[in-house]
Amino acid sequence: MTNQNVAVSDPKSAIGMAIDVIVSNSSFFSPAVRKPPTVPGGYITICLKKLETGGAGGAGRVGAWVDSMRASSPTHIKSTPLSDSEALSSWMLHHPSALRTFEQITNASEGKQIVMFLDYDGTLSPIVEDPDQAFMSKEMRAAVKDVARYFPTAIVSGRCRDKVYRFVKLSELYYAGSHGMDIKGPAKGRKYKKGDQSLLCQPASEFLPMIDEVYKALLEKTKSTPGAKVENNKFCLSVHFRCVDEQRWTALAEQVRLVLNQYPKLRLTQGRKVLEIRPTIKWDKGNALEFLLESLGYANSNDVFPIYIGDDRTDEDAFKVLRNRGQGFGILVSKFPKETSASYSLQEPTEVMNFLQLLVEWKRRSLQDDILSRD
Numbered sequence: 001m002t003n004q005n006v007a008v009s010d011p012k013s014a015i016g017m018a019i020d021v022i023v024s025n026s027s028f029f030s031p032a033v034r035k036p037p038t039v040p041g042g043y044i045t046i047c048l049k050k051l052e053t054g055g056a057g058g059a060g061r062v063g064a065w066v067d068s069m070r071a072s073s074p075t076h077i078k079s080t081p082l083s084d085s086e087a088l089s090s091w092m093l094h095h096p097s098a099l100r101t102f103e104q105i106t107n108a109s110e111g112k113q114i115v116m117f118l119d120y121d122g123t124l125s126p127i128v129e130d131p132d133q134a135f136m137s138k139e140m141r142a143a144v145k146d147v148a149r150y151f152p153t154a155i156v157s158g159r160c161r162d163k164v165y166r167f168v169k170l171s172e173l174y175y176a177g178s179h180g181m182d183i184k185g186p187a188k189g190r191k192y193k194k195g196d197q198s199l200l201c202q203p204a205s206e207f208l209p210m211i212d213e214v215y216k217a218l219l220e221k222t223k224s225t226p227g228a229k230v231e232n233n234k235f236c237l238s239v240h241f242r243c244v245d246e247q248r249w250t251a252l253a254e255q256v257r258l259v260l261n262q263y264p265k266l267r268l269t270q271g272r273k274v275l276e277i278r279p280t281i282k283w284d285k286g287n288a289l290e291f292l293l294e295s296l297g298y299a300n301s302n303d304v305f306p307i308y309i310g311d312d313r314t315d316e317d318a319f320k321v322l323r324n325r326g327q328g329f330g331i332l333v334s335k336f337p338k339e340t341s342a343s344y345s346l347q348e349p350t351e352v353m354n355f356l357q358l359l360v361e362w363k364r365r366s367l368q369d370d371i372l373s374r375d
C-alpha cells in the first residue's frame with residue numbers, strides 16, 4: 001500500500017470477531033479446549049483442538065481431502081465439450097467477467113478509495129509444476145507497480161512472505177504471507193519509519209517450532225513418494241501433489257494425516273493440488289484483509305472499495321469478508337465453474353494483468369478529467 005500513512009494497529013478486535021465466528025460454527029473444532037496463550041507482540045491467539053484426530057473416519061477424511069483438491073484444480077472434465085461450455089456460460093451469468101463488466105465495477109467504486117488485494121500463485125503467476133519456478137512476467141510486474149501508484153496494494157499469499165517478495169520484487173507493496181499470518185508494510189514509500197514498525201502482524205509466532213518439527217517429519221514421511229514436495233512457508237506448510245501420479249494421491253494424503261494426527265493444534269486445508277497445514281488459530285486471508293483495511297483507517301468507513309483477486313480455496317475467506325461487509329468485491333480467477341463467494345471472474349493471470357492495466361488507464365483518465373474540469 002503505497003504512499004499511505006498506515007498506523008500499526010492491534011488486531012485484537014478482528015481476532016475477537018473471528019473467535020465469535022468459530023465458536024458459533026464449531027462443528028469442526030471443539031471450543032472446550034480453547035485457551036488464550038500469550039503471543040509475542042501482545043496478540044491473543046486462540047488454540048482450538050481439532051475434534052477429529054484420526055482413528056475411525058480417517059480414511060473418509062483422507063478421501064475428502066483428495067476430492068477437495070481435485071475440485072480446486074480439476075484434472076478430469078467428465079462432461080462433453082458442449083455441456084462444459086454451457087456450464088461455464090451459466091456460471092458466468094452469476095460471476096461475469098471483470099473485463100466485460102469493467103464499467104459497472106468502476107461506477108460502483110465512484111467516490112471511494114479502491115484498495116487492491118492480490119493473491120500470487122495462479123493469479124499473478126501461471127500455475128507451474130515446480131513451485132520454485134512460479135515467476136511472474138515483467139509485464140505483470142509493471143502492471144502491479146502501476147496499480148500501486150494509484151491504489152494501496154497488498155499481496156496476500158499462502159507462500160512464505162520472503163519468498164513471495166522475491167518473486168514480486170516490489171518494495172512499495174504490503175505483503176501478507178503464510179495465508180495472512182505474516183503481514184508486513186511497504187519498505188518504500190511508507191511514512192512510519194521507526195525501527196521495524198512496518199512489521200504489522202504475526203499472530204502465529206508461537207507455532208514456529210512446531211511448524212519446523214512437522215516440516216521435518218513430513219519430509220521424512222513423504223520422501224518415498226515420487227514427485228511429492230514439502231514446502232516450508234514459515235507459519236504453514238504445503239505438501240505438493242502436482243507431480244505425484246494421481247494413483248498415489250490417497251496414499252500420500254494418508255501419510256500427511258498420520259503426521260498431522262500427532263499435532264492437534266494444526267489443521268489442514270486444500271488448494272490446487274496441494275494440502276496446506278497451518279495452526280488452528282482462526283486467522284486467514286479474510287482476517288488479513290480486515291487487518292489491512294483497519295490499519296489503513298478504513299475499519300468502519302463507507303469510503304473504501306476493496307477489490308480482492310484470487311484463484312484458490314483459501315481466497316474464499318477474503319471473498320466472504322467482502323460479501324459480509326457489503327464493500328467492494330472479489331474476483332475469482334478460474335477457467336472452470338467453481339463454487340465461490342466472489343462476484344466476478346477472470347480466466348487466467350493474463351486477464352488479471354489486463355484488468356489491472358484497465359484500472360490504471362481509467363484512474364489516469366479520471367485524474368486528467370479532474371484537472372481539465374478545474375481549468
Ligand SMILES: O=P(O)(O)OC[C@H]1O[C@H](O[C@H]2O[C@H](CO)[C@@H](O)[C@H](O)[C@H]2O)[C@H](O)[C@@H](O)[C@@H]1O
Binds near residue numbers: 122127128231276
Ligand atoms: O495463496 P497463493 O499465493 O495462491 O499460494 C497457494 C499455494 O501456491 C503455491 O502452490 C501452487 O502454485 C504452484 C506453482 O505454480 C503449483 O506447483 C502448485 O500445484 C499450486 O498449489 C505454493 O507453492 C504453495 O506453497 C501455496 O500454498
